Amino acid sequence: MEIYRSLKTLQADLYSQKFTVTAYIQHTLQTINAHAHLNAFVHVFEESALQQAHNLDAKLQNKQTLGKLFGLTIAIKDNIVYANHPATGASKILEGFISPYSATVVEKLLQEDAIIVGTTNCDEFAMGGSNENSYYGPVLNPHDTTRVSGGSSGGSAVAVAANLCIAALGSDTGGSIRQPASFCGIVGLKPTYGRVSRYGLMAYGSSFDQIGPFTHSVEDAALILEVIAGADAYDATCSPKIVPAYTSSLHSNQKYKIAYYNNALEHEGVDTEVRAACWQFIDRLKQEGHTVEAIEFAELDYIVPAYYVLTTAEASSNLSRYDGVKYGYRAKEATDLESTYKLSRSQGFGKEVQRRIMSGAFVLSAGYYDAYYSKAQKVRRIVAEKTHKTLEEYDFILCPTAPTPAYKIGAVQDSIASFLGDIFTVQANIAGVPGISLPLYQSQNGLPIGMQLMAGRWQEEKLLAFANDLHII
Amino acid sequence: MQVNDEIIDKLSNLTKLTFNPQEKVAIKSDLEKILNFMEKLNELDTTGVEPLIYINEDVNVVRADEVHYPISKEAALMNAPLKNADYIKVPKFVKGTKY
DSSP, X not given: OOOOOSHHHHHHHHHTTSSOHHHHHHHHHHHHHHTGXXXXXXXXXXXXXXXXXXXXXXXXXXXXXXXXXXXXXXXXXXXXXXXXXXXXXTOGGGTTOBOSSOOHHHHHHHHTTOEEEEEEOOSGGGOOSSSTTOTTOOOEETTEEEEEOOSSSHHHHHHHHTTSSSEEEEEESSSTTHHHHHHHTSEEEEOOTTSBOOTTBOOSSTTTOEEEEEESSHXXXXXXXXXXXXXXXXXXXXXXXXXXXXXXXXXXXXXXXEEEXXXXXXXXXXXHHHHHHHHHHHHHHHHTTOEEEEEOOTTHHHHXXXXXXXXXXXXXXXXXXXXXXXXXXXXXXXXXXXXXXXXHHHHHSOHHHHHXXXXXHHHHSTTTHIIIIIHHHHHHHHHHHHHHHHHHHSSEEEEESSSSSOOBTTSOOOHHHHHHTTTTTHXXXXXXXXXXXXXXXXXTTSOXXXXXXXXXXXXXXXXXXXXXXXXXX | OOOOHHHXXXXXXXXXXXXOHHHHHHHHHHHHHHHHHHGGGGGSOOTTOOOOXXXXXXXXOOOOOOOOOOSOHHHHHTTXXXXXXXXXXXXXXXXXXXX
């Protein structure tokens, strides 16, 4: 069976009955199993995927109307729940957890006849940038299996990049969709904060988290966003704004005004090939008639520290729900309630998660709250307002998605060094604006290099149309 | 910021995490590094800036006050490590109560 990298081509063959949905899913499951060494999947939903395929074959036979995502094989990050299926957030503390309910995004995918093939590996509770903080071990980059997938949604990126399924969902708190998309050579979209419901996503930094798609084509990203976006009674932060038909306006002949940060490009941590690729991108855009201007971003070095103060604070609060009582791992040797909490949490959480919970508890604690937490919230206002102002003046902000291509597994041991890998992606989460990573360049040794575009809040339509013109598969 | 044992003990109680003596040395040094990194924010003048707390632009998102039962009792208890038909069981924590 040929490899399908876009839903449109697959649907054409399904509608013309070249093969059944069931045959396609059987083939998909075989492909997933044959690539088990990449460690992209945590759980493969063989039974329910085949059941869904049978149902769709019956619908097709009976000439029933089929959904927009008919036949789409999609994987979901292991921190998104699907009723009666396991989800662990790649943490020992949720080993064996079966979700009693489905995330809103899952409900919406199923309503449009997508087929959920499994959950994908990630950094534990989405905390990390290389997928090395997973209870299940690192995900291998299909472009060079000695390198990381990126993270935290590494398994989702690899599942798509290695053609194990057509699309995947990830979550992005500080770059966790865009950065692995960049490392693996595919499209990754983080929508505007509040565009997609977070109900059923394991909360990390609730004022930062957004769910978004990984795909080969911008068109499929647009289609999936169209399905998963929109108001949700179960998430009050999810906006009631009308969801535009992103797929019906995927071309723009406009000439745009685009900003880039000179000090970001010249930042010492930026790999020379990444810098060169970005200059090439700027030249291309100028040649195509767009106005591209350098601006300064004086707060660049403060966004990652502010991000870590705020997200660890939110994480320390969000992760208090894992207490060994209601669900998940409970330490056998606990003798009273206090030791149930302490032993279950200490044995159930990995090191990075524990570090972040401790940091978060510190910045929120009496005596330090103003100096750290409140200070970071003020910095967030400065950066967010500046970002919105820039995006009123310019259509897009461009920069590389990550300062480097995928690095070797085990190469970055230090937390702080790993934090700095988020330098170009966190701005979108700090300000709540949408960002997309496009796989436009490659290093000399064949590693993908992604370019990121950010747009103003709720401007996914413009962002996707422009991205689609830039990235043709 | 220097992180001492007292701070670790206090945080350990707040977060319900325990650290053995070896882990304590590691978390002390890790936390110190992370806090020093965060302290870079002090270079930035934020006088007169209001903290940004909510990112969503909508205020007071309301819905009808209707009762829904999205999850049955059985489903809610399904993942409890220890339970009976109606309750989650935990070790005794009130004196005189049978576990």
